[in-house]
Amino acid sequence: MLPSNPKLTSGSRWPERGVHRMSKVIAVFGAGTGLGASVAHRFGREGFRVALVARRKKYLDALVEQLAVGGVEAAAFTADLSRPSEVPALVARIRDRFGRVDVVEYGPFSTEQSLIPAAEMDAAALEKGIPMFLLTPVEVVRAVSAGVDTARRWSLPPDHRRHGRPPRAPAQRPGPPRRRRPQLPALSPR
Numbered sequence: 373m374l375p376s377n378p379k380l381t382s383g384s385r386w387p388e389r390g391v392h393r394m395s396k397v398i399a400v401f402g403a404g405t406g407l408g409a410s411v412a413h414r415f416g417r418e419g420f421r422v423a424l425v426a427r428r429k430k431y432l433d434a435l436v437e438q439l440a441v442g443g444v445e446a447a448a449f450t451a452d453l454s455r456p457s458e459v460p461a462l463v464a465r466i467r468d469r470f471g472r473v474d475v476v477e478y479g480p481f482s483t484e485q486s487l488i489p490a491a492e493m494d495a496a497a498l499e500k501g502i503p504m505f506l507l508t509p510v511e512v513v514r515a516v517s518a519g520v521d522t523a524r525r526w527s528l529p530p531d532h533r534r535h536g537r538p539p540r541a542p543a544q545r546p547g548p549p550r551r552r553r554p555q556l557p558a559l560s561p562r
């Protein structure tokens with residue numbers, strides 16, 4: 373079936389190579405049927421290509437197919453996000469396939485995790501979640517931003533830098549005179 377996205381050239385599954393390499397990429401870390409799938413579809417509709425990461429290939433492949441039906445280019449990457457040391461290689465695989473990563477959505481969740489009432493949370497339970505919910509996201513940000521000109525992409529605009537404050541807004545035309553608040557009568561002691 374041909375993708376329905378009008379940006380795609382007829383007769384080919386994906387756009388011309390040049391255009392294709394240019395379009396932005398979102399990496400969805402923890403791509404399931406819930407939030408992961410919704411984010412993938414939404415960004416895909418905006419012209420993003422989508423990298424889908426989770427452990428079960430079967431479900432990832434199904435999501436890749438669903439996205440393709442809507443004209444969205446996607447690819448599956450199996451990985452266990454509770455292993456932070458494997459993140460650099462995972463991000464390298466995504467970059468090899470798509471050439472870039474512009475947006476990250478990180479939301480792995482499964483039935484193995486249960487929501488613990490705050491009063492029952494203890495150090496052991498918290499420690500269990502540290503690799504996937506703290507260490508791996510740190511590695512993801514590091515791997516994704518490696519090689520990106522962070523000074524250019526995430527710095528303040530030049531005016532901000534020079535003056536340490538935002539540039540002044542352009543002068544406004546004088547509008548109608550402001551109405552003064554009516555004065556309340558002063559309270560007098562009873």
Ligand SMILES: NC(=O)c1ccc[n+]([C@@H]2O[C@H](COP(=O)([O-])OP(=O)(O)OC[C@H]3O[C@@H](n4cnc5c(N)ncnc54)[C@H](OP(=O)(O)O)[C@@H]3O)[C@@H](O)[C@H]2O)c1
Nearest residue numbers: 402404405406407408426427428452453454479480481482
């Ligand atoms: N869906 C909602 O309505 C909703 C509402 C509020 C908040 N949230 C939050 O949104 C986030 C996503 O939740 P969701 O249920 O919607 O998720 P989802 O996108 O349906 O799926 C998340 C996927 O993460 C994958 N995953 C779990 N552990 C993993 C691991 N160790 N390594 C790699 N992948 C792993 C699972 O696939 P595999 O098992 O194949 O790895 C799962 O399918 C969570 O943080 C959740 O708390 C969701």
